Amino acid sequence: MAEGVKIGLEVHIYPRTVSKMYCSCSSDFLNASPNSRICPVCSGQPGSKPMPPNRRCIEAGLMIAAALGMSAAGAPVRTLRKHYFYPDLPSNYQRTAEPMATGGSLHGFALGEIHWEEDPGQYDMAKGRVDLNRSGVPLLELVTEPSMHRPQDAMDALDDLLLLLQYLEIDRRELPFKVDTNVSVAGGERVEVKNINSVNGVVRALEFEISRQSSLLEGGGRVEMETRHFDEIGGRTVSMRYKETSEGYRYMADPDMLPVDLKSVSVSCPENPFAILARMKDGGVREEDARVIISDRRLLSVYDSAAAVTGARFASVFVARDIVGELNFRKLPSCFIDGTLIGQLLPLASAVHGGRLSNSNASKLLRSAFDGRDIAPELAKMEGVFAGRDAISAVADEVIASEKEAVARYRKGSSGSLNFLVGLCMKKLGGKAKAGEIIAVLRSRLDGAGDQEMK
Amino acid sequence: MSSSHARRLFSSRLRNARMSQGNTFITLSDEPAEVPEGPLHGVVLGIKDNFAVEGMRMTCASRILDSYTAPFDATAVSRLKSAGCMILGKNNMDEFACGSSGENSAYGPALNPLLPGRVAGGSSSGSAASVAEGLADAAMGSDTGGSVRCPSAYCSVIGLKPTYGRVSRYGLVDLSMSLEGPAPMAAWGAELTLARMMDAVSGPDARDQTTAFSTRTDAERRIDSFEPRATKVILVQNAVEQCSAEVAGAFERAISFLAERGVSIERRRMSSLRLALPAYYLLMYSEFASAMQRFDGLKYGRRGAGFTPAEAMADARSLLGPEVRRRILLGTYVTSREGWSTWYERALSAREQVSAELTSMLQECDYIAMPTMPAAPFALGERASDPVSMYAADILTVPANLSGIPAGTLPVGTGTGLQLLAGRNGDESIIAAMHFFNREGWKWRRE
Numbered sequence: 001m002a003e004g005v006k007i008g009l010e011v012h013i014y015p016r017t018v019s020k021m022y023c024s025c026s027s028d029f030l031n032a033s034p035n036s037r038i039c040p041v042c043s044g045q046p047g048s049k050p051m052p053p054n055r056r057c058i059e060a061g062l063m064i065a066a067a068l069g070m071s072a073a074g075a076p077v078r079t080l081r082k083h084y085f086y087p088d089l090p091s092n093y094q095r096t097a098e099p100m101a102t103g104g105s106l107h108g109f110a111l112g113e114i115h116w117e118e119d120p121g122q123y124d125m126a127k128g129r130v131d132l133n134r135s136g137v138p139l140l141e142l143v144t145e146p147s148m149h150r151p152q153d154a155m156d157a158l159d160d161l162l163l164l165l166q167y168l169e170i171d172r173r174e175l176p177f178k179v180d181t182n183v184s185v186a187g188g189e190r191v192e193v194k195n196i197n198s199v200n201g202v203v204r205a206l207e208f209e210i211s212r213q214s215s216l217l218e219g220g221g222r223v224e225m226e227t228r229h230f231d232e233i234g235g236r237t238v239s240m241r242y243k244e245t246s247e248g249y250r251y252m253a254d255p256d257m258l259p260v261d262l263k264s265v266s267v268s269c270p271e272n273p274f275a276i277l278a279r280m281k282d283g284g285v286r287e288e289d290a291r292v293i294i295s296d297r298r299l300l301s302v303y304d305s306a307a308a309v310t311g312a313r314f315a316s317v318f319v320a321r322d323i324v325g326e327l328n329f330r331k332l333p334s335c336f337i338d339g340t341l342i343g344q345l346l347p348l349a350s351a352v353h354g355g356r357l358s359n360s361n362a363s364k365l366l367r368s369a370f371d372g373r374d375i376a377p378e379l380a381k382m383e384g385v386f387a388g389r390d391a392i393s394a395v396a397d398e399v400i401a402s403e404k405e406a407v408a409r410y411r412k413g414s415s416g417s418l419n420f421l422v423g424l425c426m427k428k429l430g431g432k433a434k435a436g437e438i439i440a441v442l443r444s445r446l447d448g449a450g451d452q453e454m455k
Numbered sequence: 456m457s458s459s460h461a462r463r464l465f466s467s468r469l470r471n472a473r474m475s476q477g478n479t480f481i482t483l484s485d486e487p488a489e490v491p492e493g494p495l496h497g498v499v500l501g502i503k504d505n506f507a508v509e510g511m512r513m514t515c516a517s518r519i520l521d522s523y524t525a526p527f528d529a530t531a532v533s534r535l536k537s538a539g540c541m542i543l544g545k546n547n548m549d550e551f552a553c554g555s556s557g558e559n560s561a562y563g564p565a566l567n568p569l570l571p572g573r574v575a576g577g578s579s580s581g582s583a584a585s586v587a588e589g590l591a592d593a594a595m596g597s598d599t600g601g602s603v604r605c606p607s608a609y610c611s612v613i614g615l616k617p618t619y620g621r622v623s624r625y626g627l628v629d630l631s632m633s634l635e636g637p638a639p640m641a642a643w644g645a646e647l648t649l650a651r652m653m654d655a656v657s658g659p660d661a662r663d664q665t666t667a668f669s670t671r672t673d674a675e676r677r678i679d680s681f682e683p684r685a686t687k688v689i690l691v692q693n694a695v696e697q698c699s700a701e702v703a704g705a706f707e708r709a710i711s712f713l714a715e716r717g718v719s720i721e722r723r724r725m726s727s728l729r730l731a732l733p734a735y736y737l738l739m740y741s742e743f744a745s746a747m748q749r750f751d752g753l754k755y756g757r758r759g760a761g762f763t764p765a766e767a768m769a770d771a772r773s774l775l776g777p778e779v780r781r782r783i784l785l786g787t788y789v790t791s792r793e794g795w796s797t798w799y800e801r802a803l804s805a806r807e808q809v810s811a812e813l814t815s816m817l818q819e820c821d822y823i824a825m826p827t828m829p830a831a832p833f834a835l836g837e838r839a840s841d842p843v844s845m846y847a848a849d850i851l852t853v854p855a856n857l858s859g860i861p862a863g864t865l866p867v868g869t870g871t872g873l874q875l876l877a878g879r880n881g882d883e884s885i886i887a888a889m890h891f892f893n894r895e896g897w898k899w900r901r902e
């Protein structure tokens with residue numbers, strides 16, 4: 001491996017938004033016929049003016065910044081015009097904001113800043129055609145310091161970023177980000193490789209560049225500062241034959257834009273996913289399973305319920321492999337797992353964990369549950385006798401008495417808390433109870449009048 | 456006025472406009488299908504050709520947009536339409552609003568109907584001239600550094616540059632975004648029309664962020680609110696000293712008219728006046744270069760004019776007039792790395808100084824008064840080869856744009872105007888002052 005490698009990333013994240021950055025056109029540029037999602041603003045018609053920046057994009061940026069320990073800008077953030085000429089840039093300037101947050105780290109690598117900007121359109125050089133559907137689509141550009149040393153570092157950082165975006169539910173699944181990377185080896189200048197669309201592509205581009213630059217230097221040559229393009233199919237980088245310097249952009253504050261006071265944008269930041277990841281790993285969960293679970297908040301909630309019954313490691317395998325396997329097989333989204341299904345899955349997990357059910361029977365019941373059948377009778381047959389109503393009531397009273405916090409949360413409307421309480425009861429009953437019955441008992445005790453409401 | 460009467464009026468004005476030799480319109484409208492009821496019902500309007508009117512050609516008096524059709528209505532235009540105005544056509548102007556005489560139009564200069572052989576002023580040349588000629592009752596122009604007040608003075612009509620941010624700029628083609636805005640003009644005596652135009656177009660517009668905190672004007676209701684005995688005017692003495700004897704004389708006559716009616720007048724010097732012109736031009740060039748960046752020959756211009764981007768660009772730039780090209784080059788230089796701290800930042804700080812001095816003066820008075828233009832209109836062609844002397848004529852109008860405050864002009868002689876500046880959101884009080892002159896029988900034509 002070459003000496004003194006320095007790698008930095010500029011990740012252009014596509015946040016999940018409904019509309020574009022400065023107009024109300026749809027930001028879904030991937031599924032539309034050319035130039036069907038445009039208006040006077042994003043096509044740069046003379047006299048058109050930008051609307052205030054997309055709120056959701058700013059919120060997404062602040063959520064990312066908070067999760068990565070970045071500090072938000074104190075002064076109102078101005079929007080700048082970055083001037084350059086290109087066929088896909090309708091006004092020949094791009095609106096790009098000043099940093100909304102700085103500092104922080106991603107997978108331990110120091111970050112520079114994050115800001116929002118608009119994407120240009122798409123230019124098909126061969127056909128000489130321009131499609132402006134993408135023009136004005138919101139982007140968040142996250143810039144790292146040149147703090148990485150190996151392609152693997154870049155991959156780890158990008159994997160973490162992807163996890164974060166999924167966890168925060170702000171990613172565009174079909175196209176989460178595109179990456180520019182800069183890389184230098186000791187004794188050479190910095191080379192920028194632009195527009196890479198996948199994590200894998202970043203790794204390949206970096207490997208190619210490091211070896212290209214090293215052999216150049218070993219052969220007595222020089223590495224000049226330049227911008228290169230990554231050829232995804234050939235796995236190589238190609239010189240773009242021009243030099244870009246920031247002086248040429250004539251940055252100026254856009255007189256049509258009001259500065260944005262970030263203090264006026266409030267975002268609720270969920271628990272940091274990297275803390276959850278660490279906690280799961282401490283509980284013996286394998287990292288890849290943990291990442292699958294954290295990347296989807298519904299799965300995470302199923303996992304939390306299951307872990308209360310069976311423990312972390314078992315629950316993680318049950319969720320990340322069995323349940324996710326079933327979802328993938330049926331091409332179902334995770335929101336398919338509703339309260340009823342969770343009520344079926346928890347006793348199943350408990351029975352398998354307690355060794356009262358064979359793996360093949362478990363797979364059969366899992367499929368039945370996903371088919372929408374009530375598996376309780378069969379589960380009972382397979383693993384023995386169920387607890388009666390009295391036994392359930394006794395356990396439910398114990399749990400209600402000991403879990404005051406969860407009870408309070410339930411009363412405030414948290415359905416997750418009910419799952420949690422059901423799980424505890426199920427555990428105490430050794431899994432030998434119908435979740436539906438536990439739910440009924442718990443509700444009658446917690447809601448009072450709940451019985452009538454439920455019929 | 457009944458709708459059929461309004462349409463007959465429109466038809467006769469359209470005929471007159473077609474026969475006119477004044478070159479005040481670049482494109483004339485079709486007859487309107489229906490004329491909405493509203494406070495401006497039946498008012499025949501000229502619209503400067505840098506406002507987008509849906510489905511109409513918009514040239515900005517430039518060959519590069521000769522075949523451009525606007526796909527939407529500017530906010531000011533749609534609001535005027537729904538208030539009942541009938542748009543007669545798109546007024547001639549200096550190309551991309553670059554000029555103070557109307558001579559920089561690719562379609563030839565609009566002619567001054569009052570002073571044959573003299574310029575109409577600019578850049579809203581055709582707007583002022585078409586009102587003075589009686590083709591239009593009123594016009595919507597745009598004022599960046601005096602572009603409405605200059606031709607209004609030269610053609611002896613009334614014009615108001617509103618408070619920055621009070622009238623939406625959506626659909627007004629950019630010249631200098633932080634300085635300009637839509638600005639109404641009307642014939643002398645038609646202050647009520649001017650007031651109603653302001654009431655129609657002003658107030659917040661979701662499509663222009665800078666209007667977010669503005670309020671709609673209440674100019675019609677407040678038109679009689681000028682109380683001479685309760686009014687104090689500061690007269691900028693060093694502004695008057697820069698003017699020709701003819702202009703200074705007409706101006707002083709109007710000041711005496713006010714003083715005789717009880718207005719208190721104080722003479723002061725404005726020390727930052729000398730900074731106004733360089734600050735204005737540097738900032739305007741900078742913003743203009745950015746705004747003009749899109750006219751690169753690929754998006755606008757002649758299709759197939761070049762095979763390489765460089766050829767297309769060269770062709771597109773050749774479609775622009777010399778003054779437009781001069782301003783793009785200077786603006787690009789001012790915002791380049793070499794020019795930035797030497798020019799751009801200094802211009803920003805000079806702007807602050809001008810703004811601060813005007814603001815503090817306006818805390819002590821109701822209006823600041825000075826002539827609108829330092830001299831009467833010059834002869835066509837006289838200054839064409841001398842941009843610096845052309846720029847110098849803007850000295851008295853640019854301070855209001857630099858500080859975002861409203862300023863209006865009313866005729867005090869043939870081709871000369873009195874300019875009144877007020878504090879932010881004082882638009883209504885300027886119109887009330889114009890109305891006061893009218894109500895008191897002000898005669899700007901010397902008998």
Ligand SMILES: [Zn+2]
Nearest residue numbers: 023025039042
């Ligand atoms: Zn749009």
